[in-house]
Amino acid sequence: MSTKIRVAIAGIGSCASALVQGVEFYLRNPENMIGLMYPEIGGYKTEDIEFVLGFDIDTRKVDTFLQEALYVLPNCNMRVIDPASKFQCIETNARTFRGPTLDGIAPHMLRYHGDITFQEDTKAHIISAEEYKELLKKHKVDILLNYMPVGAEEASKWYITHAIDAGVHVINCMPTFISTEDATALELMAIKNKVTIVGSDMRSSYGASRLSEVLQGSMMDAGLVVTQHIQMNMAAGTTQGQEHIINGRSANTDFLNMAEKARLHSKHVSKENVLSGQSIVRGKGLEGMTMFAGPSLTVVQRPGGDYMGTDNKVCNIDLVAYGFAGARYELTARLSVQDSPNSGGIVVDAIRFCRVAREMDIVGYLRGPSAWSQKTPPVQMTTADAKFECDAMARRVYTPITEKQKISNLFSVSNELLIEKVKELPFTFQKGKTEYE
Ligand SMILES: NC(=O)c1ccc[n+]([C@@H]2O[C@H](COP(=O)([O-])OP(=O)(O)OC[C@H]3O[C@@H](n4cnc5c(N)ncnc54)[C@H](O)[C@@H]3O)[C@@H](O)[C@H]2O)c1
Numbered sequence: 482m483s484t485k486i487r488v489a490i491a492g493i494g495s496c497a498s499a500l501v502q503g504v505e506f507y508l509r510n511p512e513n514m515i516g517l518m519y520p521e522i523g524g525y526k527t528e529d530i531e532f533v534l535g536f537d538i539d540t541r542k543v544d545t546f547l548q549e550a551l552y553v554l555p556n557c558n559m560r561v562i563d564p565a566s567k568f569q570c571i572e573t574n575a576r577t578f579r580g581p582t583l584d585g586i587a588p589h590m591l592r593y594h595g596d597i598t599f600q601e602d603t604k605a606h607i608i609s610a611e612e613y614k615e616l617l618k619k620h621k622v623d624i625l626l627n628y629m630p631v632g633a634e635e636a637s638k639w640y641i642t643h644a645i646d647a648g649v650h651v652i653n654c655m656p657t658f659i660s661t662e663d664a665t666a667l668e669l670m671a672i673k674n675k676v677t678i679v680g681s682d683m684r685s686s687y688g689a690s691r692l693s694e695v696l697q698g699s700m701m702d703a704g705l706v707v708t709q710h711i712q713m714n715m716a717a718g719t720t721q722g723q724e725h726i727i728n729g730r731s732a733n734t735d736f737l738n739m740a741e742k743a744r745l746h747s748k749h750v751s752k753e754n755v756l757s758g759q760s761i762v763r764g765k766g767l768e769g770m771t772m773f774a775g776p777s778l779t780v781v782q783r784p785g786g787d788y789m790g791t792d793n794k795v796c797n798i799d800l801v802a803y804g805f806a807g808a809r810y811e812l813t814a815r816l817s818v819q820d821s822p823n824s825g826g827i828v829v830d831a832i833r834f835c836r837v838a839r840e841m842d843i844v845g846y847l848r849g850p851s852a853w854s855q856k857t858p859p860v861q862m863t864t865a866d867a868k869f870e871c872d873a874m875a876r877r878v879y880t881p882i883t884e885k886q887k888i889s890n891l892f893s894v895s896n897e898l899l900i901e902k903v904k905e906l907p908f909t910f911q912k913g914k915t916e917y918e
Contacts, residue, residue, distance in 0.1 A: 486525065486836045487621055489534035489649075491640040492628030493542050493577055495558040495733055495792055496654065496683075497535075498551040499821035500626075500828050502562045504530050504570045509562075516822075518686060519830050522875045523837030527829045531570055533620045535577035536613075536640070538586070540602035543579040550577045554596050555734050557790035558821035559721040578616065579605035583635040589741045590734075593781070596788040597731045610639070614647040624650045624835050626828065630735065631655055631776075632744040641667070645674050650835040652828065653680030656751035659857040660913030664846070668859070669903050672845045672891060677838045679831040679847050682751040682856040685818065686826035689714055689796035690755045690856050692816055693774065695864055697759045700802045705810060709771040709801035710756050715778035718793035718817050729786030732779045733820065737790075740779040749775045750915055751856045758861030761909055771801075794820040827854045834874055841877055842888045845906065849874060849882065861909040882907065 490497045507513065508528045514520050517527065535547040542550040548571050552564045562568070579602055590598045608616070617625070625644040629637045637657040644651055651671070658667050658681050671678050684690040693712050700707050716732030731737065739745035752774035757767055782788075800812040834850040849870020851858035860882075862870070873880050884890065891902055 485531040486529055486832055487531055487533045487623045488626060488832060489536070489617060489620070489622040489624070490532065490626045490628060491536045491580065492630070493535045493537045493547070493550040494628055495556045495735070495790075495821040496824050496828075497626070497628050498556045499558040500825035501532055501551055501568070501570065502560065503822060503825040504528070504532075504829060505562050505568050508569055516686070516826050517829070518826065519833070519871075519875055522830060522833035523840065523877050525833040525836060528570070530829065530832055531572055533572040533575050534616060534622060535575065536580040537577050538580060538582045538599070538601055540600045540604070542577050543602045544605045545577055547571055547575040547577050555598055555790055557720065557723070557733050558792045559819055579607050580613070581607055581636070581639060583633065583639060585630060585633045585636045587630070587632060587738055587741060587744045589744075590738060593731070593737060594788040597790045598734060598737060610643050613643055617644060617647045617649050622649050624652060624832055627651065627653045627655060629655050630738045631748045632738065632746070634747070642670065645670050645676055648674055648676060650676045650839065651678050651680070652831045652835065653678065654683035654824070654828065656682040656747040656857060659747060659751055659754070661859075661908050661910050663913065664859055665904065665908065668845045668906070669900060672899070672903055675844050675888065677835045677844055677847055679835060679851050680855055680858070682748070683824050683831075684827060684854055684856055685820070685823035688818060688823050689774070689798070689816065690752065692796065692814060693798055694755055694759055696798065696800060696812060696814065697756060698864055700800065700810070700812075701759065701763050701765065703804065705802040705804040707770070707800060707802045709799065710774075711771070711799045712752065712756070712774035713777040713797045714775065715795050716780055716791055716793065717795045718791070720792045720819060723789060723791070726787055726789050729782055729788055730791045731782045731788065733790040733792050735820070736776060736779045737781065739776045740781065745776050747913075750913060752776070753915070754857045754861070758909065759863070762861050762863055762866075792820050794818055830854060830871075834871070837874060837877065838883075841874070841879070841883070843883050843886045844888055844891065845886050845903070847874070848907065849880070859909070860907050
């Protein structure tokens with residue numbers, strides 16, 4: 482079926498590079514379905530996704546063709562497509578424009594070697610909000626992907642709210658708009674503009690969040706009480722295609738950016754929302770629970786050697802629980818993954834859910850796809866419930882949740898009452914803070 486789903490990307494980092502290369506990979510290898518959770522969503526395949534615009538601030542990426550920007554440093558994701566070959570999933574001559582920096586670059590990032598960190602452009606024209614909206618309209622963009630670095634609250638707000646204002650759907654891959662208050666206000670704006678949102682803070686297809694959720698959820702469903710859940714993440718290990726680098730290996734820019742505690746605050750809260758979410762959806766309290774999830778360790782190489790970011794991430798999980806007649810359980814798990822392609826596998830679903838939902842006349846936060854694909858969705862769900870919602874939408878079937886979000890239902894009242902209707906949409910209370918703030 483179908484017309485192409487036209488996508489713009491803000492932040493052409495390692496995740497964007499892995500995503501676009503992945504879409505091209507499946508386009509060139511249509512028989513290969515490995516790594517795809519949904520070969521089809523409402524009739525759309527990954528080959529229906531087309532990338533048409535990019536925005537960045539790095540001097541190596543701005544004012545270039547989007548395809549070129551995917552491959553330059555400090556991006557360090559694995560390469561699966563020859564950079565010199567012509568991409569079919571990128572619109573011919575699609576370019577990367579210079580957006581406003583705002584809080585995109587944390588001061589400590591400037592301390593690192595240029596090959597592994599951001600280099601702010603000082604020459605190219607910085608687009609205004611009006612020019613940004615014009616570009617989105619001129620290029621008929623359906624969906625904006627927000628891939629700002631963690632902590633770039635202002636920059637994210639700029640890309641997201643102006644996109645919604647321009648009638649573009651948004652997938653918010655990083656932890657902004659995570660408190661219920663902020664998310665509700667954003668949803669009202671999206672509904673008024675009749676667009677959808679998937680957010681916030683992308684999970685990976687099979688990463689730390691999924692593993693934590695499934696392990697904790699399965700223990701609770703077995704009647705156990707989980708008293709401790711600690712999830713530690715670090716940049717470590719080797720990355721495919723970079724085995725020749727034996728002297729010099731640092732964390733990728735995502736981890737380097739979070740080396741300063743102040744910068745990673747929102748990611749820490751968002752990661753813990755995954756853990757607390759599994760207790761909340763089962764009606765269990767969190768009091769006294771020993772719980773931690775965070776981008777816990779950023780490793781920077783000692784000066785010298787080659788400078789290359791590593792896209793490999795290792796997660797260690799420790800759980801303690803008590804069960805039948807007080808019997809004790811301890812569970813330890815270790816997961817080592819290639820970080821950026823792992824998120825690409827889920828973004829290809831989020832993109833298609835946005836298109837299909839809009840064709841079903843659903844607007845606002847997509848609660849099922851957000852619970853399945855994001856760390857801080859508006860409604861936390863069990864793994865099974867989130868999958869149920871996604872499966873239904875993939876078959877274009879309404880559920881009691883999506884029925885409420887149909888345009889015909891929401892817009893059956895006056896403008897003033899619309900606000901009340903939006904407030905009635907389900908939200909799991911999410912904090913923008915930790916317990917000790
Ligand atoms: N598996 C994963 O890697 C994963 C999973 C979930 C969420 N995320 C989140 O997705 C986001 C992107 O991750 P990444 O690994 O691609 O990061 P990255 O550091 O590789 O890319 C960030 C990009 O944003 C650009 N940028 C910075 N400020 C900007 C601005 N004001 N305007 C436009 N561009 C700007 C940088 O130049 C860079 O190209 C991060 O917030 C990350 O935490 C990643």
